[in-house]
Amino acid sequence: MEKIIIEGKTRLSGEIKVSGAKNAVLPIMAACILNDGENTISNVPDLADVRTMIKLLETLGAKCEYSDGELLIDSSAIRSYKAPYELVKTMRASVLVLGPLVARFRKAEVSLPGGCAIGERPIDQHIKGLRILGASVRLEDGYVSASAKKLEGTTVPFDLSTVTGTENIMLIASVCEGETVILNAACEPEVVDLANALNLMGAKIEGAGTDIITITGVSSLGALSDYTVMPDRIEAGTLMIAGALNESNLTINGCRFEHLGALSGKLLQTGAWIEKNGDSSIRVKGAAEIRSIDFSTLPYPGFPTDMQAQMMILMCLADGMSVITENIFPQRFMHTAELRRMGADIKLVGNSAVVRGVREIKGAPIMASDLRASASLVLAGLCGTGKTEVSRIYHLDRGYEKLDEKLRSVGASIWREKE
Numbered sequence: 489m490e491k492i493i494i495e496g497k498t499r500l501s502g503e504i505k506v507s508g509a510k511n512a513v514l515p516i517m518a519a520c521i522l523n524d525g526e527n528t529i530s531n532v533p534d535l536a537d538v539r540t541m542i543k544l545l546e547t548l549g550a551k552c553e554y555s556d557g558e559l560l561i562d563s564s565a566i567r568s569y570k571a572p573y574e575l576v577k578t579m580r581a582s583v584l585v586l587g588p589l590v591a592r593f594r595k596a597e598v599s600l601p602g603g604c605a606i607g608e609r610p611i612d613q614h615i616k617g618l619r620i621l622g623a624s625v626r627l628e629d630g631y632v633s634a635s636a637k638k639l640e641g642t643t644v645p646f647d648l649s650t651v652t653g654t655e656n657i658m659l660i661a662s663v664c665e666g667e668t669v670i671l672n673a674a675c676e677p678e679v680v681d682l683a684n685a686l687n688l689m690g691a692k693i694e695g696a697g698t699d700i701i702t703i704t705g706v707s708s709l710g711a712l713s714d715y716t717v718m719p720d721r722i723e724a725g726t727l728m729i730a731g732a733l734n735e736s737n738l739t740i741n742g743c744r745f746e747h748l749g750a751l752s753g754k755l756l757q758t759g760a761w762i763e764k765n766g767d768s769s770i771r772v773k774g775a776a777e778i779r780s781i782d783f784s785t786l787p788y789p790g791f792p793t794d795m796q797a798q799m800m801i802l803m804c805l806a807d808g809m810s811v812i813t814e815n816i817f818p819q820r821f822m823h824t825a826e827l828r829r830m831g832a833d834i835k836l837v838g839n840s841a842v843v844r845g846v847r848e849i850k851g852a853p854i855m856a857s858d859l860r861a862s863a864s865l866v867l868a869g870l871c872g873t874g875k876t877e878v879s880r881i882y883h884l885d886r887g888y889e890k891l892d893e894k895l896r897s898v899g900a901s902i903w904r905e906k907e
Contacts, residue, residue, distance in 0.1 A: 490907060491907050496871055501899055
C-alpha cells in the first residue's frame, strides 16, 4: 500500500494533458462482448478500474492486450456468461456486462456491483429495462440472473436519469429485434461516446445526448476499429480547480470545453480567470481572493456530483459562506471529516454542506474514502500549509492516471511512499 505526501502552498504553473475518460472506456469495453472480432481502442487510461474490466473480460474468455494507451480486445473466444463477485465487487461499472451478456447468450449471471462507498446506488432501473425488453430477471445469492428466449425492442421509460442504466439498455437494444426508445435517458457525454462507438460497430442509435434515445436493432455488430476514447472531463475539472488554488496558472490540454460548462461558470463566479484556447485547451488562473458561491449537483449538463468534493476545497478557502447541495448521492460527504481535521469549517445539514471559508487549512494525515474524495484531499494538500499525508490512495488510482506525476510536472511538491 502506498500513500501520497504533499508539501503545500506551492503555486502551480505549466501544462498538463488530460487522459482518456474512465467512465467512457468501461462501457465501450463492455460493448466488445457484442461482437466476435478484434476490437482496438485508443486513448485508454492506465487505471485500476480499466485493469479490473480487462480481468473481467478475460474471465469471460476474451483475449486482451494493453500497451501505452492502446487496448486490443479479441471477443471471439468469449464463452462464459458469469461475472464473478471477486471482480464485480471492486467496481460498480462491472454491471455494464449484464446487457451485452444477455444479448449474446440470452442469459447472464452478474454479481451485484460494488465500488466507492458514497451511498446506495441501486440497479433497479437496469433490471426494469431488461424485463421490459423481454428478459426474465431474478436476484439470488448476491447475483443478478437473467435469461431471455426473445428480446424485442419497445419503449423503456426510466423513473430517473441513470448513466449506467441508459448504457446497459443501449447495449442490449443494439441487437434486439425492432426499435427501442429510452425515455428520461441520461445525457452525459460518456453516453454519447458509447453511442458513437456502437454506431461504428454497425448499431443504429439516434438521440444520444438528449433525454430520448432511439435504437433500431440490428442482427449483429462488427468489430470496433481504432476508436479514440473521449477525454476525461472529471480529470479536466479537477485540474481546473487545481489551477484556481494558490493563485496558480495552469493550462489543461486534451480536454473539451463544451463538457465543462457548469464547472467553468462556477469557477468564474469564484474569481478565477478562464481562457479557452482552441478546441482542446483551457487555461485557468487562480484569484488572490476566492469568492464564496452556492452550488447544487445535478445530472448533466448541471454541476457534476463527481466534482462536488473538489469544488468544496475552493470554498474552504473562500471569503464568506457557501452552501453545497448534493442532489445525486446525498451521503457523498465523507471527505468533510478529513477536511475538518485540516482546519476547514464545514457543517452538514441533510444533503447540504455549509462551508465557512477560513484563512488557511493545515496539512495533516488524512484518509480517502472514495475516488473523488481522494482527489479532493490531494487538492487540499496542495493548498494546506505544511505536510499532508493521504492514505488509501488506491481509490485515486481507480480513476486518475498518474495524477501525482502530472501535478509534480507543474511544480507541486508531491510524491508517493510506502505505508
